[in-house]
Amino acid sequence: MLEIKAIDVFRGEAQILWNLQMKVEKGEVVTVLGANGAGKTTLVESILGIHHPKKGEILFMDEEISQKPPYLITQMGISCVPEGRRIFKEMTVYENLEMGAYPAKARPLLKTTQDWVFSLFPILKERRNQIAGTLSGGEQQMLAIGRALMSRPMLLLLDELSLGLSPKITKGIYGTIRKLHQEGVTMLLIEQNATMALLHSQRGYILETGRIALQGSSQELLGNEHIRKAYLGM
Amino acid sequence: MAEFLMYFTNGLVIGVINAISAIGVSLIVGIMRVINFAHGELYIFAGYFSYHLSLTFGLSPILAMPLSVFFIFLIGILMERLLIRPTYGDEMYSLIITFVLSIVLQNSALLIFGPYPNKPPALISGSTQIFGLFHYGNQRLLSFGISIGILLFVFYLIKKTWFGKSVRAISQDREMASLMGIDHWRINMISFGLGAALAGSAGVIIAPIFPVTPTGSSAISLTAFVVVVLGGMGSLKGCVVGGLILGILENLGAAYVSTMYRHIFAFIILILVLVFRPWGLFGQKT
Ligand SMILES: Nc1ncnc2c1ncn2[C@@H]1O[C@H](COP(=O)(O)OP(=O)(O)OP(=O)(O)O)[C@@H](O)[C@H]1O
Ligand SMILES: [Mg+2]
Numbered sequence: 335m336l337e338i339k340a341i342d343v344f345r346g347e348a349q350i351l352w353n354l355q356m357k358v359e360k361g362e363v364v365t366v367l368g369a370n371g372a373g374k375t376t377l378v379e380s381i382l383g384i385h386h387p388k389k390g391e392i393l394f395m396d397e398e399i400s401q402k403p404p405y406l407i408t409q410m411g412i413s414c415v416p417e418g419r420r421i422f423k424e425m426t427v428y429e430n431l432e433m434g435a436y437p438a439k440a441r442p443l444l445k446t447t448q449d450w451v452f453s454l455f456p457i458l459k460e461r462r463n464q465i466a467g468t469l470s471g472g473e474q475q476m477l478a479i480g481r482a483l484m485s486r487p488m489l490l491l492l493d494e495l496s497l498g499l500s501p502k503i504t505k506g507i508y509g510t511i512r513k514l515h516q517e518g519v520t521m522l523l524i525e526q527n528a529t530m531a532l533l534h535s536q537r538g539y540i541l542e543t544g545r546i547a548l549q550g551s552s553q554e555l556l557g558n559e560h561i562r563k564a565y566l567g568m
Numbered sequence: 569m570a571e572f573l574m575y576f577t578n579g580l581v582i583g584v585i586n587a588i589s590a591i592g593v594s595l596i597v598g599i600m601r602v603i604n605f606a607h608g609e610l611y612i613f614a615g616y617f618s619y620h621l622s623l624t625f626g627l628s629p630i631l632a633m634p635l636s637v638f639f640i641f642l643i644g645i646l647m648e649r650l651l652i653r654p655t656y657g658d659e660m661y662s663l664i665i666t667f668v669l670s671i672v673l674q675n676s677a678l679l680i681f682g683p684y685p686n687k688p689p690a691l692i693s694g695s696t697q698i699f700g701l702f703h704y705g706n707q708r709l710l711s712f713g714i715s716i717g718i719l720l721f722v723f724y725l726i727k728k729t730w731f732g733k734s735v736r737a738i739s740q741d742r743e744m745a746s747l748m749g750i751d752h753w754r755i756n757m758i759s760f761g762l763g764a765a766l767a768g769s770a771g772v773i774i775a776p777i778f779p780v781t782p783t784g785s786s787a788i789s790l791t792a793f794v795v796v797v798l799g800g801m802g803s804l805k806g807c808v809v810g811g812l813i814l815g816i817l818e819n820l821g822a823a824y825v826s827t828m829y830r831h832i833f834a835f836i837i838l839i840l841v842l843v844f845r846p847w848g849l850f851g852q853k854t
Binding site for chain 1 (some may be wrong): 586629730731733734737740741743745747748749750751752852
């Protein structure tokens, strides 16, 4: 579904991603682990068309997208839960969800998709008329996921889901990720906090200073000595 | 008493027109971080267009007014495409460009339309007695009604339609909005056109009451900026309340203090707001 072929990505003068290769197949959940500043967000933003690689290709459904603007990539079926959630704080919960359904393909399904999102996150239904900026951190994360689902994406990118959330809320949110996987949503989980992500994915990549240092099944990575030390704090 | 009420009513009429004009500025600032210094000139041009369409080309004023606004809309779209778009990301450039454009347009207005005030024909004549207290010109009452109609339309557009929601999303987080699938280039262009059209609407509504002159345009821009600051950046409600406050104060001030001070009032309000409440009446304190 997604294939990244040897991309080099720069931010200003600085090269952040080096000859990066990776793949996500339909129906898979794939984890990308990396320390602070490894380039995880840059990778997400390159897939989304915010940064354009100087070299290499990004194929989505066999179409080259690396030079397309973000709004076209979203319309093609990739959506994201960005780092820091970035919900529209001055809009209501309901309006945030509506914005997610902006692509023409998603609009006719707005009502059914919304019922689906409300069934995943009943609290959002209760708060639908509340101004989004007044939600708690966990609720804002749920809203960000809900908003991303509203476009009926084929591929969902999630950048640091657990950032700033209590272990209990993180667990709840990963429960939803499991449900989404069972419903067939393809996902790329970007995490610094590795255990949860590896437990909920099939494969993983380790990103170190902009390069893929290691890859394998999530099981293998969970058992790897180096990774246990560096990312799992064990 | 009757006299006071009449000045007050004048203030209301001017106030809603102020509001329309200010929303035009606010929309463009909110979504593109561009201050359009040529706002007042677009307003003036609309007034002249409606004058010439009805008097030179013999169109009915009912047609001349919306047609003039439509021309201004197109001018706004062209401005965005040709002049503003290349400056995105650099607020200094867009500032300089619209400033230069305002001077160019003001001088063109002098060349094309001449220095004399022009007043398009009224849509309606006569006057109506208000609450048995004073007579008030029907044209002004009609202008008030049309202005309220335009304000309701703009509120509906911004609050309820996909276009309006994209405008609000872009104002809050441009990058995130584009990740929703919003083509912000297109929305920017339409919004600039809409901002211009709102300047034009204010212009065609006021022209039959107070004739427009090329030299009046700077004061019109100033008034719109003051209303935006007073109401609070990015707030539609703020534009309406700010527009009314300024309209009423200016008219009462001009009646009871001196007409000479009309624009001084705007200036004093601007200073007071900037000192005591820089985020305005309805703006977000950041
Ligand atoms: N606007 C920018 N211009 C230049 N370099 C930047 C910019 N933003 C980030 N960087 C650099 O790019 C590198 C990768 O940043 P990125 O945000 O992709 O890392 P990350 O893995 O997501 O980190 P974190 O865990 O902190 O979110 C860092 O070294 C950072 O300093
Ligand atoms: Mg990051």
